[in-house]
Amino acid sequence: MLVRRPRTSSSLTEEDVRAAYAAHGAELYRFALRGLGDGGLAQDAVQETFLRAWRARERYDPAVAALRTWLFGIARNVVIDLHRVRQARPWLRDLADHEGLEGAAPATDGWDALLHTWLVEEALGRLGEAHRQALTETHLAGRPYGEVAAELGIPESTLRSRVFYGLKALRVAMEEMGVER
Incomplete structure (x- = not known):
């Protein structure tokens, strides 16, 4: 039988989220840019990451994961979601300027694997x-x-x-x- 630990009553404040953005926003942007290959989508991904973090602020528990790890987990899911949207709606790609985006498939330079490794290590x-x-x-x-x-x-x-x-x-x-x- 699996037993879940109770959530802590502390949650992130608006100040905490602002500080997290200042501390990790640039890293999250680079992560999203490598995964999506589009600067505009990467900005959207960072914005969506912090929006989801704000909405789920009551569920954040510093005893379970570091704030950075939690944000990168959210960002990974956002990048996957945006990539799936691009796959499901190919006509959206025709609206963008593709001259600079030729061959800009999601990067396979190991960042996603590195993030996954960190998350598994934390869970282990x-x-x-x-x-x-x-x-x-x-x-x-x-x-x-x-x-x-x-x-x-x-x-x-x-x-x-x-x-x-x-x-x-x-x-x-x-x-x-x-x-x-």
Whole structure:
């Protein structure tokens, strides 16, 4: 049975959001620009990121994730949403000047992968040692179950159980951090 932690009563104030924009707005813009390849859409993505952050300010819990991590998680979802809109409505691309945008597909320079790595690392830190070790060795290191179980001195079935429940706990931790599938 999964137990969710109660939310804290503190939420972000308008001042907090303004300070977050001053501290992280430029980084979020560069992230969105790399993902979308369009400066105007990147500006829209940053604006939508802070709008969603403001609307969800009661759900922000500094004990679950750092503000920067939470904002980048929101920004990632916004960039994905905007990219999907562009795919679903190709006629919108005809309204823009494409001379400077030739071949401007979403960048594959690793920023999204880096953000994903940070988010997974943050979520793994919230797991118990046994589950974290089982997931790290089997999924991240790609080692066979039998080899890892022998090294840990436990039955393979126990390791498989730890991986199963570790993945469930990891999914819950990432949902609490605001990461969508």
